[in-house]
Amino acid sequence: MSRNAQSFKLVLLGESAVGKSSLVLRFAKDEYSDFRESTIGAAFLTQTLTTDEGRDIKFEIWDTSTTPGYRSLAPIYFRNSAAAVIVYDITQRSQASFAQAKTWVQTLRRQADPSITIILVGNKLDLASSSRGTDRELAEAYAEEEGLLFVEASAKTGENVQEVFMQVAKKLPLAPPPQATSGGGGKPGQKGVKLAPGQASGQQAAQACNC
Amino acid sequence: MSTDQQEPNPDDFDTIVLGTGLAESIIAASLAKASQKVLHIDPFPTYGGPRHSSLTIPELVAHLPDLENSSYEYPAGSSAAAGGSFQQDVETGSRGRQYAISLYPAILPARGKLIDTLISSGVSGYIGFRVVDGIGLWQPSTSTGAGTSTNRGEEFASDIKKVPSSKGQVFKDKTLSLMEKRKLMKMLMFVANLDETKAIDDALLKDKIDMPFVPYLQQAFDLPLAMARDIAFGIAHCTTGKEPALVTLLRMQRYLRSLSRYSPTSSFLVAQFGGIGEIVQGFCRSCAVYGGTYILGDMARIKSGKQTEEGVEIQIEAQEGALRGKRLIGTDKALKQAGLLDASGDGRGSRRKIEESEPRRSNCVAIVSGLPPMVRSAFSSGRDGAQQTEEQEDEDEVAGNDVLVLVAPPPEDQEKGQEVSRILFMGSGTGSCPEGEYVVYISTPTRIGETNPAKALLDRLFVTPTSTALPTSAHQPGRHGPDQAPCWWGSFERVRVVGRDGPRGRARSGRAGRSGRRDDHQARRGRGWRR
Numbered sequence: 200m201s202r203n204a205q206s207f208k209l210v211l212l213g214e215s216a217v218g219k220s221s222l223v224l225r226f227a228k229d230e231y232s233d234f235r236e237s238t239i240g241a242a243f244l245t246q247t248l249t250t251d252e253g254r255d256i257k258f259e260i261w262d263t264s265t266t267p268g269y270r271s272l273a274p275i276y277f278r279n280s281a282a283a284v285i286v287y288d289i290t291q292r293s294q295a296s297f298a299q300a301k302t303w304v305q306t307l308r309r310q311a312d313p314s315i316t317i318i319l320v321g322n323k324l325d326l327a328s329s330s331r332g333t334d335r336e337l338a339e340a341y342a343e344e345e346g347l348l349f350v351e352a353s354a355k356t357g358e359n360v361q362e363v364f365m366q367v368a369k370k371l372p373l374a375p376p377p378q379a380t381s382g383g384g385g386k387p388g389q390k391g392v393k394l395a396p397g398q399a400s401g402q403q404a405a406q407a408c409n410c
Numbered sequence: 411m412s413t414d415q416q417e418p419n420p421d422d423f424d425t426i427v428l429g430t431g432l433a434e435s436i437i438a439a440s441l442a443k444a445s446q447k448v449l450h451i452d453p454f455p456t457y458g459g460p461r462h463s464s465l466t467i468p469e470l471v472a473h474l475p476d477l478e479n480s481s482y483e484y485p486a487g488s489s490a491a492a493g494g495s496f497q498q499d500v501e502t503g504s505r506g507r508q509y510a511i512s513l514y515p516a517i518l519p520a521r522g523k524l525i526d527t528l529i530s531s532g533v534s535g536y537i538g539f540r541v542v543d544g545i546g547l548w549q550p551s552t553s554t555g556a557g558t559s560t561n562r563g564e565e566f567a568s569d570i571k572k573v574p575s576s577k578g579q580v581f582k583d584k585t586l587s588l589m590e591k592r593k594l595m596k597m598l599m600f601v602a603n604l605d606e607t608k609a610i611d612d613a614l615l616k617d618k619i620d621m622p623f624v625p626y627l628q629q630a631f632d633l634p635l636a637m638a639r640d641i642a643f644g645i646a647h648c649t650t651g652k653e654p655a656l657v658t659l660l661r662m663q664r665y666l667r668s669l670s671r672y673s674p675t676s677s678f679l680v681a682q683f684g685g686i687g688e689i690v691q692g693f694c695r696s697c698a699v700y701g702g703t704y705i706l707g708d709m710a711r712i713k714s715g716k717q718t719e720e721g722v723e724i725q726i727e728a729q730e731g732a733l734r735g736k737r738l739i740g741t742d743k744a745l746k747q748a749g750l751l752d753a754s755g756d757g758r759g760s761r762r763k764i765e766e767s768e769p770r771r772s773n774c775v776a777i778v779s780g781l782p783p784m785v786r787s788a789f790s791s792g793r794d795g796a797q798q799t800e801e802q803e804d805e806d807e808v809a810g811n812d813v814l815v816l817v818a819p820p821p822e823d824q825e826k827g828q829e830v831s832r833i834l835f836m837g838s839g840t841g842s843c844p845e846g847e848y849v850v851y852i853s854t855p856t857r858i859g860e861t862n863p864a865k866a867l868l869d870r871l872f873v874t875p876t877s878t879a880l881p882t883s884a885h886q887p888g889r890h891g892p893d894q895a896p897c898w899w900g901s902f903e904r905v906r907v908v909g910r911d912g913p914r915g916r917a918r919s920g921r922a923g924r925s926g927r928r929d930d931h932q933a934r935r936g937r938g939w940r941r
Contacts, residue, residue, distance in 0.1 A: 243535075263698070273457050275536055275691035278683060278841075310507075391682055391839070392541060392672045394525065394534035 204247050204255035207371055208279050211262050212303040213286035214296040218322040221354035222286060223260050226364055231355055248364055256368040258282075274310060282316040282367045283307055289321040289351060291332045297321075304345055316370040318348035320363055325353040421733050423449040423703075426722065428740030428748060430459045430706070432514075432686055435693035437739055439531060442700035449733060450697060451726065455707035457691045462514045464684025467506035510684030510842045511775055515834050515851040517542050517678040517815060520668035524689075525679070533692040540840050542678035543810040544789045545573040547644045548818045548833070550870050570788035570816065573644040575675040590637060597631045597641070601663050609656055623658045624651035635822070643819040649829050650820065680813055680834075683841040715748040724748060771829075772856035774864030778848050781811060781835065782871045789814060812837035818854075818867070829855040831867055 211219045224230045227246040247257040261276060285303045287296040300319060307317060319342045321333060335351060342349035348366050352359035424446035427438045435457070438450040454473075456463040465473065518524055528534040548570045574580045580591060600614060609615050614630045621629075623646065627638035642648040646662040668677035681688045698704060709728035716723055721736040738750065745751035780786075789811050814835040820828035831854035836842040842849045850871075852864040 273691040273695055274683070275457075275688055275695060279538075391538035392679060394529050394537075394539060394672075 204257035206257045207281040208259045209282040210280045214299040217286045217288040217296045218354045219286045225354045225360045250368050277311040286320045289333045290323050290326045290330045294333050297333045321351040324351045325356045423447045423735045426735035426738045428744040430457050431462045435690045439693040439696040442697040442702040448702040451705045451710035453711045457694050458687040462686045464510045464512045464687025467509045470511050508844050512685040514686045520671035533696050536692040538682040539679040541673040541676040542813045545815045546570045548816045619656040620654040622652035626655040643817050712748040715750045772864040774852040776850045812839035
């Protein structure tokens with residue numbers, strides 16, 4: 200579909216029920232449902248966008264299904280991720296999800312590649328006028344202090360959702376991280392190998408298949 | 411909406427899986443995918459548990475005391491060799507987090523149950539692999555003689571023989587006579603075309619199915635002893651020369667068929683970022699994606715457990731109330747710790763005591779700032795080992811020397827089934843370490859009372875008769891051993907089911923398989939346990 204889209208892994212982080220999956224569904228499929236179950240069954244979604252400069256960026260979006268209370272996120276989740284979208288719910292009076300978002304920032308600093316692009320996203324902007332819990336200024340100031348991108352958005356109305364990913368796309372390096380093997384699979388020889396289903400069958404060896 | 415339909419209790423699960431070893435993780439993933447509600451817990455803080463995790467150096471240093479007979483040290487001068495305060499940095503700082511040290515180093519044949527399972531489950535999509543760039547046979551015993559040659563390359567190369575990885579390379583091999591090549595090709599063709607179901611009637615196998623492999627090769631194919639041994643240890647990856655012929659031939663067949671699946675010259679793969687530990691994480695992630703709940707570390711420590719009418723009930727540190735499962739799966743060890751299995755064993759006699767004479771392995775992991783010169787020389791392609799240049803070090807990666815395996819066969823005059831030593835080099839392309847460095851894993855046979863033979867082998871790799879001025883193993887922040895766990899062809903612990911679906915007696919796993927494939931099998935057949 201796209202000519203030569205560069206592939207980047209993007210991880211989604213945030214407390215349970217802040218709307219991580221809704222955000223991605225809105226972005227990737229332009230769908231929204233008020234009654235989404237917690238994330239089950241989707242390992243990752245992909246979506247391609249074109250930046251203003253005409254660069255095609257393919258996002259490989261890794262969703263989590265964090266169980267409330269226990270956060271044993273595996274390092275595999277952060278491997279080779281070029282970007283992280285940390286989501287919190289702006290309507291929470293307790294600001295618990297905002298506090299959790301800050302914890303995720305620390306985790307990323309510790310575990311992820313230092314060059315990772317992080318964007319802080321306040322979700323449920325559609326409810327801002329009636330039941331805002333976390334001030335925009337507060338979050339903005341925090342993001343600036345930590346050097347994060349920042350957007351408030353609504354997965355429900357779609358407001359600013361494209362903006363989230365567009366902002367990330369603009370920040371991404373021109374060349375993907377050297378060890379990234381996602382997307383087109385490993386190049387023969389030096390790059391990593393991706394095991395693809397297509398290679399599972401058949402005993403016809405003799406073919407140097409590495410693509 | 412019906413009101414009388416009860417909300418499912420969040421503390422009720424279909425299956426509770428104890429431990430995040432490979433087998434347990436495959437089981438957890440497959441059950442979650444089959445729509446079961448799975449709780450997967452491990453008191454060890456990293457995915458993979460104390461057997462299969464991949465750890466950063468700070469994690470490794472912190473957990474070494476948990477591993478059997480372990481020790482680690484920074485050799486004198488290591489800081490200087492590493493340029494700065496390596497010691498401190500690796501234990502506490504960000505530098506140490508650039509390493510992924512596998513507690514279970516392994517290479518995976520490109521065709522096999524594990525690879526099939528990875529692909530069919532979709533877990534392979536989470537993981538990057540590298541091909542093993544080369545396999546070499548090393549005879550450390552011959553390196554003790556004083557070197558007379560002034561040609562460094564030749565000297566080193568003489569110790570390590572690169573195993574040919576294609577027909578072309580066999581034909582180009584100058585050390586073999588034409589006759590030998592013919593016999594070898596005949597043997598390889600025989601293996602390639604071997605049909606297990608007709609093996610009993612095959613003229614070359616009849617009455618020889620259980621014959622020790624090396625003598626079998628000599629007899630059936632008229633191969634010289636040296637070549638038979640090279641095949642047994644370098645291609646069939648025997649642990650001793652006495653493994654039964656048919657089983658070994660079939661394994662060799664799988665390795666030969668693995669050739670060129672992902673690389674034209676390699677049968678084997680390693681997972682990036684520390685191997686099995688990464689694969690474990692992939693399965694756990696798959697389980698989580700399908701709704702599995704994870705609790706790791708101290709919070710998952712089991713305070714008590716009991717079998718009930720409905721299944722199993724456990725109490726863990728994380729919460730007051732009990733967690734209930736219709737069934738619970740774990741190794742004997744985990745079940746005993748949870749109080750769900752009589753500490754004395756399974757009623758049929760506990761695990762037999764380990765005899766002093768029984769084979770044991772000593773394992774060592776080291777980080778080095780480059781390949782040993784003799785290894786580099788042996789694997790530098792197309793140079794005939796003649797000229798060593800300064801640039802060569804930089805070319806290791808270009809030449810595809812990122813993942814290398816050395817096999818040191820037991821001495822020819824072995825008395826009873828002495829085992830091979832195996833050495834695995836994982837370079838920066840595997841994500842195991844920073845650029846230019848290698849993580850080296852060594853596994854070697856040992857006897858009770860012997861002090862760390864794996865470390866001795868490591869030293870030998872780097873110190874050769876004519877190489878006093880060459881760098882020795884630069885810095886080894888973590889090594890552990892001796893340890894009974896085999897290094898990279900070992901068996902996984904068997905798992906058993908207790909509770910409603912569990913057979914009362916032995917788990918239906920039979921003996922633990924040599925390569926752990928049996929466990930993969932089990933995991934995939936999770937449902938087979940139901941009566």
